[in-house]
Amino acid sequence: MTTLQQAAPPRAARIATWLYFGLNGFAVGMWVVHIPSIEHAAGISHSTLGLLLLALGGAAFAGMQLAGPLVDRLGQRKLVPAAGILLGIALFGPGLATSWWSLGLALIVLGFGNGAIDVGMNAQAVVVERAYPRPIMAAFHAVWSIGGAIAALIGAATLRAGVPTQTTLSTAGVVCIVIALAAGRFLLEATEPPEEEAAEERTKPPAKLVWALGGLAFGLMLAEGVANDWAALQFRDILGTSVSTAAYAYGAFAVAMTIGRFLTDxxxxxxxxxxxxxxxxxxxxVGMTIVIVSPWVALGLVGWAIFGIGLAGGVPQLFTAAGNLDPRAAGALMARVVGLGYVGLLAGPALIGGLAHWMPLNIAFILPLVLCVLTFFGGSVLKSQK
Incomplete structure (x- = not known):
């Protein structure tokens, strides 16, 4: 059984972990909202941007796989702040890019930092949750969403005011660095009592279980990626709405998912x-079925909201389960599960795009529907416990 080295009161560690999740969501949101202006400043085409985004995704995956073992070896109080600082520094790059290659280098650093902090903060969330008598993981993921929403509001305001992208992203980077430095001392470390280490080593988690958790994360995050990138387009192309109305489709999904995560615990x-x-x-x-068959905007919004509520709690439970399989290797195990989930998040929009060449967009949404059904049957790999 794992004991916790009480480097800080659990409440302080919980708030610090909230800050890291919010920092990560804020950094990602600031990058996303400035993509059009960055693309213009770098003088690149949409297709070139697509290739650079693949490089960002690949770097994020690499960051996850490297950060996982480092969390276990160096400790979370070292790695998580370091990853947060790296992510803050990385935000400077895209605003300074003036060519495809400089933007590519900037996105590789940004992706690597994002992947490293993703694994690190989720591993810390598992440690903090062990100090509480109740689940608290989903709320951390809700704070990530709030960080992204704050970034969207600030980014929209600065763009409207004509603030240079370089200035906005650099300022956001400084904010991230300050938060990462300030919150690090409140994090907790998990340690194994010497008398229990031998017993723990005899019960390593089955590889099949790790892959099963990763497969479930892949399916759920693929579905989430579909909503992120295609909800608005489905409203515009299938229901024939205006661009402004189409934005409500993603809004309904995102708001419902955030609320659902606060309620999940x-x-x-x-x-x-x-x-x-x-x-x-x-x-x-059920929500995706409504989206697929609905001919009305109002019913479509209901479908996207139900879809968001349904997806809200699954991924946090999978991350918690992975981190608790073996406390001595929590980072490495989480890196596999989080990494597979991230692959799904990236693959979902691309797969739907390919299917949309051969069939209507709403029919292509049968893919995430099927994955949700498979998750219903495969989710029993988690032992139900109160």
Missing amino acids: RVAAVVGPAAIVRWGAAIAA
Whole structure:
């Protein structure tokens, strides 16, 4: 059984972890909202940008795989702040880029930093959650969403005011660095008592279970990626709405998912993680079915909202399960599960784009629907526990 080295009171560590999740969401949001202006400043085409985004994704995956073992070796109080500082520094790059190659280098650093802090902060969230008598993981992911929303509001305001992208991103980078430095001392470390180490080594988690958790994360995050990139386009192309109205489709999904994540922990304390994953996937499948068949905007918004609520709690439960399989290798195990989930997040929009060449967009959405149904049946790999 793992004990916690109380480097700080759990409440302080919980707030610090909230800050890192918010920092990560804020940094990603600031990058995303400035993509059009960065693309213009670098003088690149949409196709070149697409290739550079693949490089960003690949660097993020590499950062996850490297950060996982380092979390276990160096400790979270060292790696998580370092990753946050790297992410803050990386925000300077895209605003300074003036060519495809300089933007590519900037995005590789940004992706690597994002991947490293993703694994590190989730591993810290697992450690903090162990110090509480109830689930608290989903709320951390909700704070990530709030960080992204704050970035979208600030980014939209600065763009409207004509503030140079370089100035905005550099300022955001400084904010991230300050938060990363200030919050690091409140993080917790997980340690193994010497008398229990031998017993722990005899019970290593089965590889099949790790891959099963990763597969479930892949499916759920693929579905999330589809909503992120295609919800608005589905409204515009299938329901024939204006661009401004189409934006409400993603808004309904994102708001519902954020609210759902704040509520998930209380529900998980009652029904257990397996029920959250399985029945959440079932609810998401119902929402996606509504999206696919609905001929009306109002009903489509309901469908996207239900889809967001259904997907809200599953991924946090999977990350918690991965981090608790073996506390001595929590970072490495989480890197595999988080990494597979991230691959799904990137692959989903691309797969839907390919399918949309052969069939209507709403029919292509059968892919995330099927994955939600499979998750309902596969979610039983998590032992239901109160």
